[in-house]
């Protein structure tokens with residue numbers, strides 16, 4: 001097969017529209033800007049012929065093409081044109097490839113039409129708009145390919161540098177989803193062609209029209225050989241002169257409705273380029289930074305020890321939060337195996353499949369235990385903490401803490417230990433209330449209230465079994481906690497819990513963390529323990545009804561204060577917390593405030609308003625594509641595309 005030459009093709013994958021600035025009064029400036037925005041141009045200045053091909057089918061495509069005799073030349077021209085387009089248009093990106101043109105494949109039978117547009121129209125021609133409108137037509141029965149070929153004028157003796165020769169061609173194909181006979185096909189074809197040249201005639205002398213061209217002409221279109229050569233001597237006769245157009249007379253700037261993805265742009269980007277790579281053991285690699293809407297070569301890295309000031313990941317469902325967490329935790333596990341990782345799973349069954357290195361504890365099971373009272377350095381703290389947690393979870397704000405702690409103190413002073421079964425403990429609470437010298441009616445009421453609340457929460461036995469003391473001794477620490485503290489990866493599966501049960505267990509776990517993780521005496525500022533809360537609203541959510549007496553409010557308020565204490569001490573303890581959720585605005589403000597690093601995927605309203613006051617950024621957060629995120633650390637601010645998930 002004979003090779004005629006090579007075609008360099010640039011498939012444009014994304015671009016930002018050219019912003020229409022309203023410039024009043026300064027016509028010269030406006031014209032300049034328009035010419036700068038038009039892609040009817042000759043970037044290399046050597047009167048090459050440029051082509052563009054629009055594919056209007058199931059998908060929309062926009063490709064620039066150039067013809068060259070050799071592969072090397074095609075590579076050079078295509079590469080240079082892509083760089084040039086990227087420099088000229090914000091956020092433009094594309095893929096350049098070079099194809100050989102075999103003479104056999106240029107022998108195309110399909111009908112090819114030329115659209116003949118008038119030269120020097122008094123009003124701007126809207127050709128690109130027509131192409132886009134046609135693509136957006138519902139129930140479009142004909143697919144189309146449009147070719148536009150242009151070259152800067154080199155035929156006139158003293159050519160105007162802003163004058164371009166331009167020819168446009170169209171070929172139409174029935175959409176395979178609709179069946180059509182030949183006659184209908186012809187009618188449809190004519191309708192489309194007529195639409196493309198509508199509104200372009202300059203009556204009465206110049207009419208925009210369409211013409212069938214011989215199939216042999218396909219070769220010329222694809223090799224960009226469509227304009228006359230300048231004769232060696234003298235002028236080209238007038239009748240052979242092609243049509244001319246100036247850039248400002250045709251809508252070749254990039255309109256907002258261009259059906260290509262529009263990359264997000266961050267106005268006040270601020271990044272530090274550290275001389276570290278993604279293998280550095282003290283950093284986790286989260287993805288590639290974007291620059292001016294295009295993926296750059298810079299890596300997004302987060303210092304592992306900076307997690308002691310916590311990380312928030314927010315974004316709508318399906319934007320890539322859980323996957324990013326998985327990537328983060330796997331890297332931390334590999335790079336710093338001494339760090340204990342505790343994953344509290346509230347929502348995703350079989351999450352353990354993603355973490356083969358984890359020790360898994362499921363609720364309910366014999367293996368997973370959270371004793372209702374655990375030893376802290378002083379017995380009174382143990383008593384107080386447990387009493388507060390139970391009072392909060394049962395919604396017994398006033399009498400609860402006092403009665404519970406009094407009962408526990410009594411048990412302890414009498415027997416030097418606590419009841420093994422939580423049920424037994426609640427019996428003791430009731431016995432304690434019976435001895436009170438309260439008004440009989442009031443006493444009756446209080447006892448009934450306690451009983452009702454307890455029965456509501458402890459209606460199933462497996463919750464009781466989980467909370468009973470280990471081996472009868474209250475000083476025993478559950479196995480999962482020891483494993484975590486020793487640097488293991490532990491996954492606690494609470495997906496089978498009811499919401500209130502998740503709260504109670506979550507609070508007991510937070511209390512244990514608060515009291516059993518010691519202050520790091522070496523003050524190394526290194527991360528030692530990591531807590532991961534995906535779907536964090538399950539325990540860090542704001543109360544949904546505002547009534548400050550409601551059990552829900554009391555419980556969530558209490559969680560808030562425990563969480564606040566944990567985050568305040570965590571740096572000194574080497575404890576880091578990663579929280580992820582889809583609705584930032586439904587979390588306690590402390591859960592958002594305390595994190596110094598944020599990774600924000602696409603957010604809905606009003607979550608998008610929490611992290612930035614800049615209108616454009618709020619808008620951008622509303623429309624970010626999956627796996628793109630705004631990263632805010634204490635020194636940096638950048639957009640990122642998350643690393644590919646290669647974890648099996």
Ligand SMILES: Nc1ncnc2c1ncn2[C@@H]1O[C@H](COP(=O)(O)OP(=O)(O)O)[C@@H](O)[C@H]1O
Pocket residue numbers: 315316317318319320321322323324626627642643644645646
């Ligand atoms: N980094 C990634 N690499 C490959 N696929 C990803 C990546 N992030 C997200 N995805 C795809 O998107 C889907 C949803 O991501 P997920 O992390 O579950 O989102 P979220 O937790 O925000 O709801 C995943 O199932 C996966 O197919």
Ligand SMILES: [Mg+2]
Pocket residue numbers: 318321322323534
């Ligand atoms: Mg998720």
